[in-house]
Each structure stands twice: as structure tokens, then as C-alpha cells.
Amino acid sequence: MRELVLIFKKSLLLVLFLICITGCDEEETPPLPPVAEIEASEQQIKIWDVVQFTFATENTEDEVNAEWYFEGGTPEHSDEETPEVLYKIPGAWEVSLTVRNEYGETTIKHEGFIEVSEYENHYGSMTDPRDDQTYKVTLIAGQSIMAQNLNYDDGKSVFYDNDPENGDVYGRLYTWEMAMDACPPDWRLPTRSEYALIREYLGGEYAAGGKMKLPGTDHWEEPNEWATNSSGFSAPGSGMYQPGHLEFYSLGESATFWTMTETDYDAAWSMVLMSRNGRMAIQNTTGKDSWFSVRCIKD
Numbered sequence: 001m002r003e004l005v006l007i008f009k010k011s012l013l014l015v016l017f018l019i020c021i022t023g024c025d026e027e028e029t030p031p032l033p034p035v036a037e038i039e040a041s042e043q044q045i046k047i048w049d050v051v052q053f054t055f056a057t058e059n060t061e062d063e064v065n066a067e068w069y070f071e072g073g074t075p076e077h078s079d080e081e082t083p084e085v086l087y088k089i090p091g092a093w094e095v096s097l098t099v100r101n102e103y104g105e106t107t108i109k110h111e112g113f114i115e116v117s118e119y120e121n122h123y124g125s126m127t128d129p130r131d132d133q134t135y136k137v138t139l140i141a142g143q144s145i146m147a148q149n150l151n152y153d154d155g156k157s158v159f160y161d162n163d164p165e166n167g168d169v170y171g172r173l174y175t176w177e178m179a180m181d182a183c184p185p186d187w188r189l190p191t192r193s194e195y196a197l198i199r200e201y202l203g204g205e206y207a208a209g210g211k212m213k214l215p216g217t218d219h220w221e222e223p224n225e226w227a228t229n230s231s232g233f234s235a236p237g238s239g240m241y242q243p244g245h246l247e248f249y250s251l252g253e254s255a256t257f258w259t260m261t262e263t264d265y266d267a268a269w270s271m272v273l274m275s276r277n278g279r280m281a282i283q284n285t286t287g288k289d290s291w292f293s294v295r296c297i298k299d
Contacts, residue, residue, distance in 0.1 A: 146295045
């Protein structure tokens with residue numbers, strides 16, 4: 001009997017010892033700050049592409065607050081859960097995300113997470129079904145636009161100096177009313193906003209013009225400043241026509257292109273390139289009876 005009591009006491013002590021050890025090992029783990037991983041709709045893009053970002057939390061189902069930073073993007077900062085970001089500048093750009101809740105915050109940074117590249121000059125071609133003339137087409141800011149001046153005979157348009165040989169390089173000159181109907185099927189005049197988009201894409205007002213002009217002095221007068229034609233637009237200095245006023249003038253000195261956008265009075269917006277600088281001007285003081293060049297954009 002005494003032996004049974006002794007065995008019972010030893011067993012009881014062992015159970016109590018195990019309970020103590022188990023209780024000591026199971027201390028409650030304190031809550032931790034959230035941990036998240038960045039996700040993007042695309043990581044290798046072209047300029048003017050938009051990327052949508054989101055994130056997934058790994059250690060909590062509780063609501064968290066997000067604070068984003070997008071190097072090279074627009075916007076640069078956001079507190080939205082799924083922001084959309086526009087990239088206009090080529091490069092490899094960092095993305096960082098700070099997530100926080102009541103227990104703290106964690107920041108995740110990925111250098112070179114978004115790779116943005118330039119569009120390559122895309123010279124395709126388009127054939128006008130009305131007269132079978134073929135034009136080079138380039139891609140600027142994601143828009144297909146003719147890389148040669150329109151040379152369609154609508155029965156009213158004119159060659160510079162009324163010389164048909166000028167049509168091969170400079171195309172024809174049109175009033176605004178003529179230009180509105182001059183483009184081939186499925187093509188049209190660009191809007192003011194579309195030329196503005198091209199201008200911003202190419203670096204702004206005082207940089208874009210040089211990137212749109214043919215270089216050298218074959219089709220421009222000196223000095224033809226900053227002309228590289230890196231955009232592929234390939235503009236020659238096609239001049240203009242003002243009947244009863246200056247007649248034909250400015251060949252090699254400027255090129256003016258109609259837009260389809262009207263102003264509040266009897267005028268329309270136009271885009272202007274000049275030999276003396278690298279500017280791309282968009283002006284709204286142009287009377288519709290002026291005769292300018294035409295480039296058509298894919299509708």
C-alpha cells in the first residue's frame with residue numbers, strides 16, 4: 001500500500017511538472033506589423049503606358065493603410081489600395097510601399113521594379129485607296145500618324161508655287177475646310193489635344209520641334225536648329241499660301257499643319273515647326289482661309 005501511494009505521488013508530481021513546462025512554453029505571441037508584397041499589372045512597358053498596382057498582406061487579415069511612392073511615375077505618391085500610375089519617362093524606376101496598422105508599419109522597396117522604354121520608330125505604310133498613293137506611317141506616343149505630307153488632289157488644293165514637283169516632298173496645301181475632308185478613309189486630321197500629347201511625349205514645346213523635322217538643309221533653310229527627326233515625323237519646311245496677301249512663302253523656313261479643332265471664332269488650331277529653333281508651337285490665331293500642310297492620324 002505504501003508503495004502505491006509513493007507511485008501516485010511521483011506520478012502527480014510529474015503531471016504538475018509537465019503542466020508547468022507546457023504553460024511556460026505557450027506564451028502568447030504579440031501582434032506584429034503587417035507585411036505585404038507589391039504586385040503590378042505589368043513591369044516592362046513603353047512610355048505613356050499605365051500600370052495598376054496592388055498589394056497582398058501576408059500576416060494579417062485586418063485592414064491596413066497603404067502609402068505608395070512611384071519614382072518616375074504620375075502620380076508620384078498615392079494612398080489608394082490599387083493606384084494607376086502613368087509613366088512618361090524611360091528608365092528603370094523604384095516602387096516602394098509602406099503598410100501600417102495599429103501594431104506598426106513595414107516598408108517594402110523594389111529598385112528598378114518598373115522598366116520603361118521608348119517606342120521604336122515604327123515605319124509602316126498606308127495606301128490611299130482614292131489614288132493609290134502610298135505614305136509612310138510612324139508611331140508617336142502610341143498614335144499612328146503619317147510620316148509624309150498629304151498629296152491628295154481634291155480638285156482645289158495647290159502645290160507650293162503651283163509646281164507639281166514640289167508635291168513629292170512637300171505634299172499639297174489646303175484650307176481648313178478642304179483639310180477636314182482630305183484624309184483617306186479611316187484617317188482624319190489630328191486634334192489640338194493629340195498634337196499636344198505628341199509634344200509632351202517628345203519633351204515639351206521647346207524640344208519636340210527638332211525631333212519632328214528632317215535634319216540638314218535639303219528641305220529646310222539654315223540653321224534648321226535641333227533637327228534630328230528622332231520621332232520619325234519627317235517634316236520638311238513646306239511653307240504656306242496666302243492668296244492675295246503674301247502668296248506662296250516660307251518654304252524651308254516653316255511648316256504649318258492643320259488640326260481639326262476650331263476656336264471660338266472663324267479660325268482653327270494649327271501646329272507649327274520652324275527652321276530657326278526646335279520649338280513645336282500650337283496656335284489658335286489661324287484663319288481657316290490659310291493654306292497649310294496636312295498630316296492624317298489613324299482614326
